[in-house]
Amino acid sequence: MEEVFRFYLNSRTVSFHKSLELKLSSVDEPKSGYGLFIEPSKFNSQELKNETITLLRISKLITFDINTILALLGDKEEFTSKEQFKRTNDKVKATLRDILAYPGFSRFLTETNLLIIYFMTFQAIHGSYEIPKGIRYYLENVLMSIDVETAMDSIENLAVNYGHYPQIFGLQESLNLFKDLFQDLLHINDIKHLYSAIISRCLEIPEIADTKSQEFCVHSTLVPILDFSNHENTQKNAFFDIDPSNNDVLLLLDTDAVRGRTEKSSEVFISYSPTEDLFSMLITYGFIPCFRGHAQFWTVSFDRSFLRDYNGSGINADLRIFYKWLRINPVVSLVKLENNGRVRWFINDTTPDFEMLLLPFIPSLNGSKSARWAYDSTCHLMFTKIHCLVNPETNEHAPVIAENYRSLIEERESNGDDLIDLPQLAWSLRYKETESGCIQQRHTNSEDAITLLQQEPQQKQDVAEAKLQFTSFFRSFLRYRKSKITKRSTNSKVARMLLKQELEIINNLTEAIDKNSDIFVSDLNVTLDVEPNRLPPLRFLDDCIEIPDNKVALDPICEDPVSYTPDKFTDFFQEEINQHSPFFQDD
Ligand SMILES: C[S@@+](CC[C@H](N)C(=O)[O-])C[C@H]1O[C@@H](n2cnc3c(N)ncnc32)[C@H](O)[C@@H]1O
Numbered sequence: 001m002e003e004v005f006r007f008y009l010n011s012r013t014v015s016f017h018k019s020l021e022l023k024l025s026s027v028d029e030p031k032s033g034y035g036l037f038i039e040p041s042k043f044n045s046q047e048l049k050n051e052t053i054t055l056l057r058i059s060k061l062i063t064f065d066i067n068t069i070l071a072l073l074g075d076k077e078e079f080t081s082k083e084q085f086k087r088t089n090d091k092v093k094a095t096l097r098d099i100l101a102y103p104g105f106s107r108f109l110t111e112t113n114l115l116i117i118y119f120m121t122f123q124a125i126h127g128s129y130e131i132p133k134g135i136r137y138y139l140e141n142v143l144m145s146i147d148v149e150t151a152m153d154s155i156e157n158l159a160v161n162y163g164h165y166p167q168i169f170g171l172q173e174s175l176n177l178f179k180d181l182f183q184d185l186l187h188i189n190d191i192k193h194l195y196s197a198i199i200s201r202c203l204e205i206p207e208i209a210d211t212k213s214q215e216f217c218v219h220s221t222l223v224p225i226l227d228f229s230n231h232e233n234t235q236k237n238a239f240f241d242i243d244p245s246n247n248d249v250l251l252l253l254d255t256d257a258v259r260g261r262t263e264k265s266s267e268v269f270i271s272y273s274p275t276e277d278l279f280s281m282l283i284t285y286g287f288i289p290c291f292r293g294h295a296q297f298w299t300v301s302f303d304r305s306f307l308r309d310y311n312g313s314g315i316n317a318d319l320r321i322f323y324k325w326l327r328i329n330p331v332v333s334l335v336k337l338e339n340n341g342r343v344r345w346f347i348n349d350t351t352p353d354f355e356m357l358l359l360p361f362i363p364s365l366n367g368s369k370s371a372r373w374a375y376d377s378t379c380h381l382m383f384t385k386i387h388c389l390v391n392p393e394t395n396e397h398a399p400v401i402a403e404n405y406r407s408l409i410e411e412r413e414s415n416g417d418d419l420i421d422l423p424q425l426a427w428s429l430r431y432k433e434t435e436s437g438c439i440q441q442r443h444t445n446s447e448d449a450i451t452l453l454q455q456e457p458q459q460k461q462d463v464a465e466a467k468l469q470f471t472s473f474f475r476s477f478l479r480y481r482k483s484k485i486t487k488r489s490t491n492s493k494v495a496r497m498l499l500k501q502e503l504e505i506i507n508n509l510t511e512a513i514d515k516n517s518d519i520f521v522s523d524l525n526v527t528l529d530v531e532p533n534r535l536p537p538l539r540f541l542d543d544c545i546e547i548p549d550n551k552v553a554l555d556p557i558c559e560d561p562v563s564y565t566p567d568k569f570t571d572f573f574q575e576e577i578n579q580h581s582p583f584f585q586d587d
Contacts, residue, residue: 166539205249337524
């Protein structure tokens with residue numbers, strides 16, 4: 001890699017600070033690879049007067065994003081003849097045309113995926129077609145030469161234990177796409193390697209789109225040499241930016257990092273992400289940053305089958321169906337913190353998402369024998385009733401309509417999607433009306449349920465009780481995961497790191513629950529110094545049926561749409577009809 005560094009050093013498209021070097025990283029991790037280093041004594045007093053010092057200035061022309069690649073391909077000077085220019089451009093265009101015509105490709109249409117597709121195309125054709133010199137050099141000497149391992153390299157292995165994590169599921173889908181697109185052109189190992197090399201190196205680089213208004217946009221970009229900077233939040237001493245006058249990419253050193261320092265060499269660190277979400281970082285970059293006193297995160301995705309089988313929640317159907325109907329993301333955010341001199345994992349109960357997760361565990365109303373939530377196993381009749389009221393002319397077909405809703409709901413409840421995507425008319429909530437104090441019931445979405453519950457006088461006690469129930473659920477989950485993940489051995493480095501990290505989490509939280517120690521962040525006297533990442537997206541796997549064959553379907557209580565009585569489940573039938581009528585209105 002030193003040669004690559006020298007290559008760019010000698011090119012006129014990159015200016016370097018004279019103290020900058022490329023060496024093996026100082027990070028104590030076998031796969032940390034190379035890193036950028038500086039010699040603090042090589043900075044002169046003039047430079048030290050400024051807040052930042054430019055370590056690298058990289059011309060926009062040698063960075064790779066979807067626009068610069070198109071510009072290079074469109075530049076005849078990059079080719080030895082007009083014929084070669086045309087030949088390559090025709091080939092790239094034809095390949096991209098086929099790719100864009102791939103069924104469902106629009107779902108994968110992101111800038112990063114396009115960048116990956118361009119480089120896969122170049123790798124596939126570079127033996128028999130001319131490609132612009134800068135692209136060829138970077139492809140052969142950086143992307144194809146570096147030693148990198150991310151989740152993509154062992155995705156089949158990871159999917160066994162982590163297939164329900166949306167990130168892993170998404171990677172599997174991406175790999176299937178790239179395999180289909182490049183099956184005759186690239187070896188599977190090259191597909192995985194190029195994906196890992198690009199995903200672990202590309203940066204979100206701003207670009208001034210209009211110099212007058214200084215408006216800027218951001219592009220997924222590969223930046224030679226800058227892409228040798230390693231991540232370390234607590235030792236971060238540099239950051240990247242652009243020169244707004246010409247969109248050059250800059251690596252800027254915080255001068256404080258070298259002022260008064262005399263050591264021979266120190267590594268330049270940037271931050272890939274201020275929030276260290278360990279699962280996501282391991283999946284994307286293939287490493288887990290060390291804990292150095294700042295909060296780190298891990299978002300647990302519950303195994304969907306565990307949610308289906310768990311029967312301690314007290315609701316009259318399974319948790320999976322509850323979360324699906326109410327569109328609640330079946331994930332919980334954990335935080336690693338130092339507390340009372342001990343570093344361990346806690347459940348982050350300080351987010352609105354956690355309040356939603358608690359909903360099925362809210363206890364029955366005081367003095368009421370009925371559960372908080374009632375699941376209507378004949379809700380297809382509720383759908384039918386509203387349908388016929390909104391479209392009176394369909395009344396005579398009610399039994400057929402009921403059968404259609406029954407099979408639609410059955411399919412949506414049992415498929416692999418994380419949401420049902422129908423009006424929430426399956427679960428009704430019993431709550432105490434604030435003014436009258438009467439107990440009422442209605443179908444609600446999760447946000448409205450939280451608002452209604454927050455108005456109840458005993459809300460605090462109910463949340464405390466729900467957290468106890470959740471803890472017991474979570475304890476069962478930890479037991480289930482431990483027995484599941486320790487069963488297999490693996491030679492994938494990422495899988496081994498995932499396993500080690502998850503076991504640390506399981507052991508920490510199991511011990512804390514069993515010893516009755518604090519497990520929730522809100523029980524500690526701390527404020528999180530970094531925001532957790534946004535939750536991963538809900539998963540869509542509708543071609544998979546989750547319910548096993550031997551699961552006995554609940555017997556319908558009543559199949560007759562006419563005698564179905566909505567007030568068994570709601571005191572607000574008319575309001576709910578008004579709310580949902582656009583869904584039911586026939587065209
Ligand atoms: C943008 S590249 C940085 C250059 C890389 N070290 C190389 O030799 O090509 C990102 C990769 O560097 C490694 N890396 C970066 N920061 C690291 C850290 N703090 N610990 C371990 N590995 C790190 C990971 O392999 C990551 O995928």
